[in-house]
Amino acid sequence: MPAQPGPADAALKLDQFLPYRLNVCANSVSTALSAIYSARHRIGVPEWRILVTLGEFGLMTAKAIGIHSQMHKTKVSRAVAMLERRKLVARRVNCDDLREAFLSLTPAGRDIYNDLAPGALEFARQLMETMEPAERAALDRALSKLTERSAKIAADIAKGGNPG
């Protein structure tokens, strides 16, 4: 058993390493999806997430959008600013708290949302149909568990520096 250089002692294979595989898969899926919507409208991932979030909830503050769509507040801020410039989202300051504003889709924004949502759902459906129902369920559970577990591990590292 070589303790020195060489392929022999490598138990770590990148293409079987779960974090890497997750990244590659997520990236591939994300690229394909954004090929769908960025072709129809000049829109990036952050803008897409905001449209979808507002499409679902109707009226939200930037902060709430950030929480729901897991985006940094600066990303939300800039994406909203861009959508506002294009008159796709409207801003109405909350008079009970002048710091924040309620955001919503304009009719034009709603049109784009209605134009894109079916394609996105169809895309998701096409992905789903590559899997057995049981596989789908397993994937769903796995993604939740992995997200949760890795967040906890990261938090532990940030806190103590060592696992717990």
Place this chain on the structure above:
Amino acid sequence: MPAQPGPADAALKLDQFLPYRLNVCANSVSTALSAIYSARHRIGVPEWRILVTLGEFGLMTAKAIGIHSQMHKTKVSRAVAMLERRKLVARRVNCDDLREAFLSLTPAGRDIYNDLAPGALEFARQLMETMEPAERAALDRALSKLTERSAKIAADIAKGGNPG
């Protein structure tokens, strides 16, 4: 059934949308992992991937590293340059083809690899143990299928603009 704004007609829910969930999961896992290795050595994801690839294969060109680790050639170029500056990888020009060079870990690079690999494997193990064996297998198959399918969809879009 409202055809207008409002939450009611939203069949598209971001937090159940597969591409989004994949992204969030991959990101969470990736962040946790890089918390592990970037704490011990000042290293980013591209550098990490190169270390692991060279750790596994021993001797490779930049091009081959890029293919194996799914990284753009500019990313590989810069990460390799950085690792070279730190004397963690060595470059030996191929005298049969002066355009390319064979890269490999220096002893110092091998040390870092040996230092990081166990932690990375342990991390992957901790993720794995959140899942049943059957779930793990399902996840594995699912990731492969999703990656493949989405790549195909994206290629179809790039080609014809329409699915096939």
Place this chain on the structure above:
DNA sequence: GACAGTTGGTTGCAAGAGAAACTAATTTCC
């Protein structure tokens, strides 16, 4: 009611990323 601390949101800045242009070496084809 004023001062300290917090919170929603924006902005300045520096690092990271890809596209395209570029260099140098190699292959192809006549």
Place this chain on the structure above:
DNA sequence: GGAAATTAGTTTCTCTTGCAACCAACTGTC
């Protein structure tokens, strides 16, 4: 043997992103 096309790798330019600092408004607490 030499021009045209390819290929490995680097560099330049530009856009994105995240962190930190910041501003303005709000919430205590005294």
